[in-house]
Amino acid sequence: MKGAFTLAHLxxxxxxxxxxxxxxxxxxKRALGYLNWTRNRHKYHRRDVLDTLVSDMHIQVPDHIAxxxxxxxxxxxxxxxxxxxxxxxxxxxxxxxxxxxxxxAYVRSTEHRFGDCFADYxxxxxxTQVTFPFLRWRGPLVLIGLSTAVPTPPFMATGTLGRxxxxxxxxxxxxxxxxxxxxxxxxxxxxxxDSRIKRLTDAPALLAVLKRHGVDLVLHGHDHxxxxxxxxxxxxxxxxxxxxxxxxxxxxxxHPQPTICSRSPAQAMRGAxxxxxxxxxxxxxxxxxxxxx
Numbered sequence: 517m518k519g520a521f522t523l524a525h526l527x528x529x530x531x532x533x534x535x536x537x538x539x540x541x542x543x544x545k546r547a548l549g550y551l552n553w554t555r556n557r558h559k560y561h562r563r564d565v566l567d568t569l570v571s572d573m574h575i576q577v578p579d580h581i582a583x584x585x586x587x588x589x590x591x592x593x594x595x596x597x598x599x600x601x602x603x604x605x606x607x608x609x610x611x612x613x614x615x616x617x618x619x620x621a622y623v624r625s626t627e628h629r630f631g632d633c634f635a636d637y638x639x640x641x642x643x644t645q646v647t648f649p650f651l652r653w654r655g656p657l658v659l660i661g662l663s664t665a666v667p668t669p670p671f672m673a674t675g676t677l678g679r680x681x682x683x684x685x686x687x688x689x690x691x692x693x694x695x696x697x698x699x700x701x702x703x704x705x706x707x708x709x710d711s712r713i714k715r716l717t718d719a720p721a722l723l724a725v726l727k728r729h730g731v732d733l734v735l736h737g738h739d740h741x742x743x744x745x746x747x748x749x750x751x752x753x754x755x756x757x758x759x760x761x762x763x764x765x766x767x768x769x770x771h772p773q774p775t776i777c778s779r780s781p782a783q784a785m786r787g788a789x790x791x792x793x794x795x796x797x798x799x800x801x802x803x804x805x806x807x808x809x
Contacts, residue, residue, distance in 0.1 A: 521655040523700065524578035526570075527737030527758065528586040530561040530619065531602055535594035545623060545670045549590045557589070570606055580654045581607055584737040584758075585617025585665065585704035587634075591626045596633045609636035613652055613659050617704040617737060618673050621665035630665070649685045658697040660688065660731070664705045664716055673714045675705035675738070682721050689729035699731040705738050707747060707756050714738065723747065730754060 534553055542550055573581070587603065588595040606612055614637040621627040631638060631646040638661065640650030648663040662685065664675030677685075692699060705716040707723060716722065730749030734756035746753040 521580075521657060521698075522576065522578040523657065524573050524576065524581045525584065525735050525757075526573070526581060526606070527584040527704075527735075528617065528740060529566055529583075529602075530557070530586055530589050531595070531599050532558065532561045532563045532566070532589075534558070534589050535592055535598070537590065537592050537594075541590075541592055545668075546590050546592075548670050549622065553589060561589075580657070580659075581612045582659065582700070582702055582735055583612060583614040583637075584702050584735055585615055586619040586737060587614070587617075587630075588620055588622075591620060591622035591629065593626060593629070596626075596629050600633050603634065603637065609639075612637055613654075613661060613702065614638060615648075615661045615702050615704060616663050616665035618665055618668065618675055621667055624667045627665075627667050648681050649688055651688060653697065656696075656698050657700050658692065658695065660685070660699060660701045662701065662703045664703060671713060673738075674717050675715075676717045677722060678718070679721075682718065682725060685722075686725045686729065689725065689731070693729070698733070701726075701731045701734045703734065703736045706736050706743070706745075706758060707734060708745060709739070726754075733757070 534550075537546070537550060583603070583606070587599045603612065603614065614634055616630045616634075616638075620630040635646050638646045638650065640647070640661075641652055643650070648661060650661045652659040652661070662677060662681065664677055666674075666676050668674055689699075703716075705714075705719075707716065707719055707726075709715040709719070727748050728750060730751060732754055734747065734754070736756065736758045739758060742758065744755055744757045747756050
């Protein structure tokens with residue numbers, strides 16, 4: 517499509533393999549998370565599938581890549597350096613934008629390591645500091661990054677923005693009111709959830725801000741399922757979409773109906789493939805993977 521800008525969306529890679537934890541690290545929530553990894557999660561978060569999807573994405577030559585959190589699993593100190601090396605392989609900071617997920621702030625002892633380690637991928641265009649929300653202008657898009665990543669008790673995977681971040685987001689969106697940019701909000705937790713233990717705790721406050729100011733697209737992760745819902749904005753509804761790890765969205769005009777095609781590695785491991793296309797104004801082109809069914 518002439519003049520189109522292609523944004524690829526990756527989420528929740530939970531980069532395998534998990535490094536062997538120190539015995540001193542397996543305390544509280546990490547002990548339960550490690551048990552879950554060894555019994556279940558390692559079957560679905562496979563490096564060969566992830567590498568195949570990233571290679572396929574690179575073949576599509578996207579203009580930019582958005583990664584909406586959960587690069588690591590238990591936020592072990594030994595996870596961050598390999599994850600940074602992997603992210604550099606996905607692309608340089610000017611071509612990739614990342615935000616943290618709840619697993620990136622799994623426990624208090626390492627909750628700030630994501631910001632320290634991946635700072636170049638989190639910084640807004642107008643600052644050298646890691647602050648949320650941040651704004652990155654890429655082609656016709658402005659990427660607005662939020663952080664819902666906070667440590668939580670065992671068996672909880674909730675996220676929280678906090679009053680200061682929500683107020684800063686409102687100021688940022690107000691400042692974009694006269695812009696023709698396609699506004700893409702990046703957030704790890706979905707804006708709506710039926711799960712008490714996985715929800716965004718201050719979602720009502722965020723939804724109220726978005727209803728007053730609007731955005732054009734929300735990309736999130738967290739639930740490990742493909743979904744698209746429509747959210748009330750200032751002048752019209754806008755889509756909020758998620759994928760397990762891999763999504764492509766083409767945007768050619770100020771207010772298109774985005775065409776979204778997703779392939780799920782975890783779902784591929786279960787023998788099923790997900791493909792969803794919303795809208796008809798752009799051409800749908802799904803990424804194909806040899807690891808997918």
